[in-house]
Amino acid sequence: MSGRRLPGGGRIDRNRPLNFTFEGRPYRGYVGDTLASALLAAGVRVVGRSFKYHRPRGLLAAGVEEANALVQVGEGARAEVNLRATEVELHEGLTARAVNCWPSARFDVGAVNNLFGRLLPAGFYYKTFMWPDWRWFEPVIRRAAGLGRPSILPDPDRYETRHAHCDLLVVGSGPAGLAAALAASRRGERVMLVEQDPLPGGSLLWRPAQIDGRSGSDWAERAAAEIAAAPDALVLTRTTAIGYFDHNALALLERVAGAAGSPGPDHRPRQRLWSVRARRVVLAAGALERPLVFPGNDRPGVMLASAVSEYAARWAARAGDEAVVFTNNDSAYAAAHALLDTGGRVAAVVDSRPAPPARRTASLQARGVRTLLGASIVATHGRPALTGVTIRDAEGHDHRVAADVLAMSGGWNPTVHLFSQSGGALVWDGEQALFRPGRSAQAEVSVGAAAGEFGLSTAIEQGWRAGGGEGAPPLADAADERWTIGPLWRVPARGKAFVDFQNDVTADDIALSARENFVSVEHLKRYTTLGMAADQGKTSNVNALAIMAELTGRPIADVGTTRFRPPFTPATFGAIGGRARGELFQPLRRLPAHDRHVQAGAAFEEYGGWLRPAHYPGAGESAHAAEQREALAVRRAVGLFDGSPLGKIDVVGADAAEFLDRIYANTLSTLKVGRARYGLMLNEQGAVIDDGVTVRLAADHFLVGTTGGGADRIAAWLEEWLQCEWPDLDVLVAPVTTAWAVLTLSGPKARDVLDAAGVDMAIGEEDFPHMTFRECRVAGVPARISRVSFTGEVSFEVSVAADRACELWDRLRLAGAPFGLAPVGIEAWMLLRMEMGYLHLGADTDGATTPDDIGWGRVLKRRRDFVGRRSLTRPELLRKDRLQFVGVEAVDSTVPVPVGSHLRSPGLPSGSEGYVTSSGLSPTLGRGVALAMVRAGRSRYGEELLVITGEGRGRRVRVTVPGVRGPGGEPLDG
Amino acid sequence: MLLIPCPWCGPRDEIEFRCGGQSHIQRPEPFDAVSDEAWADYLFTRINPKGVSYERWLHVFGCRQWFNVARDTRTHEIHAVYRMGEPKPDLRGVE
Structure with missing residues (x-):
């Protein structure tokens, strides 16, 4: 014991x-x-x-x-x-x-x-x-x-995130921090006081002190209560300021409910991450004591002197019966007194300084304690824990002394972590042998021990002033005593002397690092792993760089510190993630008729942030069988497809047509009202960024259609050009994608179904031809219909207000039942467009694909400027051997080729001449169909290539025009 | 995390914004008279100043307006915000 x-x-x-x-x-x-x-x-x-x-x-x-x-x-x-x-x-x-x-x-x-x-x-x-x-x-x-x-x-458990603003954020509730928060709260400021401990008070919880006539801890309790009672103040205990970022943004980690490892008791989150923006910040985070570096300094029983005092005073736990104190400064003398006061014995105080202040030694000698000056400890003994130490006195003689606790102090490090994170520069204080805050980079001030001021009165006064306090600050009853230090960075004796306890880095490791020329602190850190443990070197960094300074004969200030990084103490991923996990990590958008798809047995997948039906498998039907059946239904009867995510942007204004002519690679101004036109948008590099069908609702009103994935991106793109480049144009842009639900009927029976559902206008081919647009009512629901097709079959793209999607879905399914109408998922929809050879932007194209690469070279003939126009004549874009969009069909088999596989001429030993971009099994033909980007592809129709399927293996394919053609070369839809 | 004073909405957190890169880039015209070199310069050449950077920002989760920010790349201090089309502010003594 x-x-x-x-x-x-x-x-x-x-x-x-x-x-x-x-x-x-x-x-x-x-x-x-x-x-x-x-x-x-x-x-x-x-x-x-x-x-x-x-x-x-x-x-x-x-x-x-x-x-x-x-x-x-x-x-x-x-x-x-x-x-x-x-x-x-x-x-x-x-x-x-x-x-x-x-x-x-x-x-x-x-x-x-x-x-x-x-x-x-x-x-x-x-x-x-x-x-x-x-x-x-x-x-x-x-x-x-x-x-x-x-x-x-x-x-x-549950974790949450909170955002907060305040006039003054005070980090640390020791005497300096309390004084700052008290002063500011009395002025009516919005104050946040943050304390990592469960109790406010900091060092007042264990250091003897009297403030305003009360014990330090009493005063702290009352001060914290007064602050907490102020109307705009908030005191957060069990809360650590873990990061200090730009413009006075700080992250706080609050441990809310339930002790570590126990169930949270109630409805509250376990932890809360605060994101705080403070007008001013007071850093009153105190200081951390440094260990001394001597052989055997890691033996259980060797402790920081301040910890010995704190355990005794705060928790009535005495670290040992028989103590030795080893120090290079005045502060450790308090530990010796604390041990004596609590009934322990102090065998010796070993002070490395030849002549420490006489009043320090005298006070101990008066209590019968031996003081050895100019001495050091060169070894510790005991297994597994301390039973004795070897003291080398000023004359070089070794004495072995029994001890079960060794209280050491190598000086103090102000807790400058947050200050350094804020961008402030540290300065070396040679007199006190510590780094303290220098010039601030933000609206911040460090006070008390965090600023290298260890006197109680000074700390309170600094805090009081930093909080804007007027009049006299709270009064400590004793005058500040100066403390002195005589640096001792390592004891020159043989044996493992630990610098970084957590990562097991010794003084010898630092010497090795110096010998091998890793002398910069950043190199030292990475070579020895010093300061890289979970404690981030809180007790080791300054000792290490001072030893490196000694070894390389440089001033400590020149060696400097490594960067202090957040978090100050480790933070859980739970707190950092907050509520953003599981389904809430990236919430998916649901279609307006989502419930109807569920009822129809849809298998959902995520496409561009939307949860959409991939297919609708019947009982016992595989995904593959379902998509084949759905695609055939469109070719032979009629399918119903939910295309609601397709982007829809209203472009309105006197200059709307002019604006779209500048944005689109093809001309939109000549489009007649009620007509639809396919268009391509490029970026300034000349690459295709979106495509879609745009309709003209009125002379000054267009509805721009985009890909599903482009809906938000293109709306922002249009705004950017309007605001930044052409603010003189009279145009308004309004994204309306989610206002409309789009249900598409496609197939030879599509017109019959629409007729049966009831539509208040003529929909025959002559009255309502391909690439036109009408407003009407379908089954009594106000609707817009576009005659556009992504399948090659007769299609009616019916848009209704989003809240009427379910109604329309029900009416169309009811009307379609006699015609064999089938709900169609995205996978079948993609098969159908693949059969037709229709481009799917983002699948068949990438960020370098130009209009000419996909067979739209005619836009080059446009005589006017548009976004990306000038880039189309850059030499790179005019090269004849660019990748071009083609079809490929397997020669040797009906099995589809794998998407992404590379293509190569049979005669070439290596390299790639393109790759497969889309591939699937055509239900119409019963064999694979594929699209590809192939080098100079349009000049190679009929040529045979190999699809590379493995090392030395390949399948023979033939290059074709995109899309399956009938025997006479005619498109599949006639 | 920057605190950006949107000219329309006031000071807001950086997470509400999107940076659009260097501002005051002149788009060369007419297209058929622009050399390859001039066009490449417009597309690809950007300054990377140590000091004041004039940038476009979009208040994407707010008013959705573009505006200009003069930001110091060394300190992240924001010296000025001004609207699209306005000239660079006079920051002599700061740069």
């Missing part, structure tokens, strides 16, 4: 004990404990194994910077991995395991790595496993080095 619970004190509720297990063993703690404080109080010394050498490790810290105690909490779907035990709030029934060890933290077979430690320096894996291929070794190495094992079950 080493650590123990003190008989009184601490912010724990001794009337509410909690049972939990760690590594399968039962323990007891109290409400208010963290997993770390409960383990420490229970005397558990080994809490995990290190990442690379699998060395036993104990608690290093008491807060977010903890590097060793990574745990997996909970079981099954709610298991959370790689949590810091110092941040896990204890709850009844909590189960936790150490990560990165097997079978347990106390006995771990991977510790064999430690015996070969000399053989596993930085870069070992890169240098050793290069031959024959790193990928052979990677899975094994990764498994050996892995951290926790996340659940593969779906996360049963």
Whole structure:
């Protein structure tokens, strides 16, 4: 037994004990404990194994910077991995395991790595496993080095995202942050105060202090309550500011409901990600203590001095009975007093400075504590945890001293992570041996310890001013004492001296990095993996770069730091994803007649963001059989197809015709009212970006039709040209795609069905010919009908208001039943257009396809400008060997050729002369039909090519005009 | 994440906008008198300034209006927003 619970004190509720297990063993703690404080109080010394050498490790810290105690909490779907035990709030029934060890933290077979430690320096894996291929070794190495094992079950909890705005966002609720938020809230500002701990107060929760005549923690509680009660203020505890982005945008991660690993108790989300835009930001995130770098500094029992104090004061958990303190600065003396005050013994205070301030040493000597000045610790002893240390005194003599806890302090690092993310520049403060914020890049100010100001009065005053406080700030009862430091970056002695505890990087690894000339901090980081663990080097980075500075004889300021990146502490994917998962990840649009398709037995697939019927399989019918049957129904009787997603854009205005002439590659201004025309749109590079049928409703009113995928894109495209290039044109553009449902009747019986459904106009071929447009009523429903065809059969494209789609669907199916009407899905629709050789934009074309490539070279004859016109005469676009749109038919078989396969002349050994863009089995012909892009294809009709189906294998095909032709070369539809 | 002051809607989050790249590009005309070089320059050549960048932005999830933004590529500071067709603002002393 080493650590123990003190008989009184601490912010724990001794009337509410909690049972939990760690590594399968039962323990007891109290409400208010963290997993770390409960383990420490229970005397558990080994809490995990290190990442690379699998060395036993104990608690290093008491807060977010903890590097060793990574745990997996909970079981099954709610298991959370790689949590810091110092941040896990204890709850009844909590189960936790150490990560990165097997079978347990106390006995771990991977510790064999430690015996070969000399053989596993930085870069070992890169240098050793290069031959024959790193990928052979990677899975094994990764498994050996892995951290926790996340659940593969779906996360049963809910997460959400919130957006917020405020006048002042304060990060950290220590004395400086509270003073800032208090001042601003009293001025009536919209204030957000963010604290990662469950309790406000920061260092006031454990450091002795008196403010305005109250204990520090009392004052903090009252101040936080006053802020929370202000009408426009919000205090968020259990909330970490994890990222600071441009223009004062910050991301906060709030742990809302349910302790880690436990079921969420109620309707609330487990976590909430806040996206906050703040007018001003106050960073009062405090400071983190640095470890000292000396041999054996990772033995369980070696802890940060401030953590020893914090565990004792906040959780009534004393880290050990017999302590040694090792420091290079004044702050660790408080830990010695804390240990003494709680009944522990302090065997020695080892201060590396030859002459620390006399009042510090005197206060301890008065309590009977030995102080060794100019001394250092050169070894630690005990297995698995600390039983003693070897002290080398100023004269070079070694003394072995018994100890079960070693409290160390190498100085302090202001928590500058968010400041650095905000773009601010850090400056090196040589006197205090720390990096602190320099010039701000945004509307932000750092205060208190985060700014390198460690005095309580100064911190409060800085916060008060930053919050806009008028008058006197809250008053601390004691004057600030200066603290001093004499940097000691590493103890020159043999043995593994750890710099990065979490990634097992030692001072020797940094020396190796320097010898091999990885001297930039960014190279050092990547070569040794220093600072790349889940803690992002919170306790290691500054020590490492200072050691590198020493080794290379440069000033620390010149070596600099690596970039601080978000998140400050790890964030769950659940919180980042929020509600955007499952069906809500990318919500699909449903057709207006969706329910009718469901009733008709449709099999749905996603096409361009829409959920559409792929086909309508009957009982026991395969997908393939269904699409063949549906396509045949169109050829022989009549099909009903839902084409609602086709893009529809109203273009209205005196200059509408002129505008469309500039946009389209072909002429639209000559279109007569009531007529329809196929058109191509190009981008300025001359590539085809959309096609569709446009109808003229009136002299100044066109309805532009686009592909389904182009509906939003082309509407935005038209707006862009109008607003940016031709603002003088009198034209309005309105996308109306979703206002209309489009049901298309297609097939030899289409006219009969429309007639039977009831239409209030003449629809004979002479009255209502191909490529015309009428407004009328179908079955009493106001409708627009276009006579256009994507199948080659007689077609009526009937548009009605979206909310009448179901009505029209029902009437057409009823009227069509005697004629053998079949609902037709997209797959059959595509087969039909393939048989006809009709181009499907995006399937047969890509981002480089020009009008001439698809047989529309005649647009080149247009004598006027339009978008993309000039590009069509660029030399590249006039080359004769460009890929051109053709049909291909298999010579040797009726089986369709695979889409995407390449084509090549039989005589050529390698290379490609094009590829298949569309392919399917024609139900009409009972054999494969295909379309392709082939080099100079239009000059090669009749030529035989090979479709490459594998190494040295191919199928013979013949190049044809696109589309199946009858025996006399006539199109299939006559 | 930028806070962009839309000239019509006021300051809004960057996620509501789409960047349309460099602004003030003159489309060469008439098409049959434009050299290949001039046309290629119009299509493909863009400046990549370290400093103030004059860009087109679209408030796509808002008023759907295009406008110009003068943004510093070093700091992301937005020095000015102005409407389509308006000349570049005078930013001497900033650039």
